[in-house]
Amino acid sequence: MKLLTIYVSLLFLSFIFKRSKIVMVLDFILMWIMMGWNYGSADYNVYVNRYIHPELYGTLEPFYSFLQNISKGLGWQYPTFLIAMSGFALLLRFVTISLLTDNVNEVIGLWMIFPFIADINQVREFYATSISFLGIAIFLKSGKTKRNLIIATALCFIAGLIHVSAFLYLILLVPYFKREKLEQFVNNDIAPNIKSYLMVVGIIYILALSGVLSVVGNILIGTKWSQTAEAASMAYTSKTFYFFEMILFFVLSEYILKNILNNHNNLSLRQDRLVKWIYKSNVLLLSVLAFAVITPDIYRVQQEFAIFIYCASSYYPSIIFNKRYFVTLNGVVVKLTVIYLAIVFLWLMCLAVPSLRDGVFIPAFYNNLLIN
Structure with a gap:
């Protein structure tokens, strides 16, 4: 109950004091306590067993195994490893948000609603996306664009060696390795061509339905590929839920981003470029639908991308709490x-299903080694 009370209080403070360094530090401390000292969530025992007996779990991404081996070499138990890794990953995510927006606490507040509660349970995915998102943020902030693109790609690759799903974020970067596409990016005419890309997604989807991707996945990733799908089916009797979730996320995000772009006169050139990139990327990430045929948990790739949607919405003036700005209907709608x-999505992914409520939401606030 203590954590929940502090959480709700800081949530409101984050929306009110959007640029306060004190609130940002308090947010970081709370989120680190909630993630680093958490125990008993749905996947916690799996992570502990993988840490102690990795040989029993088939393939595990090599860089994550390397990090576990370093931790064990230092004599750390899994709880200490979790504290160290979660603190580092949170720091990377805070830096990423700071690179993309001045209204840092507003974005953190939205993230605290969703998907942070899910991140506490899905820590390996969180470690990976924190690394890849930092790379993407460096690219979007672009000083020396080509160099930063290489840095971003390298970080996404490293992230994929922690959790294989992070490799999918490379589809948001690879098109810009063509010189003309990179020039389009610099000139704020964001590439790539969405129609041609969706044709590729359609082909991937057909391959997934035919079973070809399943065979390839089992060869490249091993038993984990099928195990993930099997575990997901235990929570939901049909993959229809995942398709619904992905489409709903896309539609709501599309609506938000279109509203922002329709009023882009309020944006700086850098903000306008970033929102256009997020808008295109939101479409590109529909490719996860194809992989959901095999492993429904791939929705997490799209779910973590919410951070960029939040950054885009934070570019609107503080219309609710700051009277200096004229309140526009469009601005209110976006917020x-x-x-x-x-x-x-907090409801759908953490509360709607009893197993998720008991295994994800409740442990986030009531199973904590530091507070309890």
Whole structure:
């Protein structure tokens, strides 16, 4: 109950004091306590067993195994490893948000609603996305664009060696290795061509339905590929839920981003370029639908991308709490829709199903080694 009370209080403070360094530090401390000292969540025992007996779990991404081996070499038990890794990953995520927006606490507040509660349970995915998102943020902030693109790609590759799903974020970067596409990016005419890309996604989807991707996945990733799908089916009797979740995320995000772009006169050139990139990337990430045929948990790739949607919405003036700005209907709609997105997905992914409520949401606040 203590954690929940502090969480709700800081949530409100984050929306009110959007640029306060004190609130940002308090957010970091709370989130580190909630993630680093958590125990008993749905996947916690799996992580502990993988840490102690990795040989029993088939293939495990090599860089994550390397990090575990370093930790064990230092004589650390899994709880200490979790504290260290979660603190480092949170720091990377805070840096990423700071690179993309000045209203840092607003984005953190939305993230605290969703997907942070899920991140506490899905820590390996969180480690990976924190690394890849830092790379993407470096690219988007672009000083020397080509160099930063290489840095971003390298970090996404490293992230994929922690959790294989992070490799999918490379599809948001690879097109810019063509000189003309990179020039389009610099000139704010964001590439790539969405129609041609969706044709590729359609082909991937057909391969997935035919079973070809399943065979390739088992060869490249081993038993983990099928194990993930099997574990997911235990929570939901049909993969329809995952398709619904992905489409709903896309539609709400599309609505938010279109509203922002329709009023882009309020944006700086850098903000306008970033929102356009997020808008295109939101479409590109529909490719995860194809892989959901095999492993429904791939939705996490899209779910973590919410951070970029939140950054885009934070570019609107502080219309609710700051009277200096003229309140526009469009601005109110954007702010309320992004909050609605966060709350709806908190409900769908952490509360709607009893197994998720008992295994994800409740442990986030009540199973804590430091507080309890």
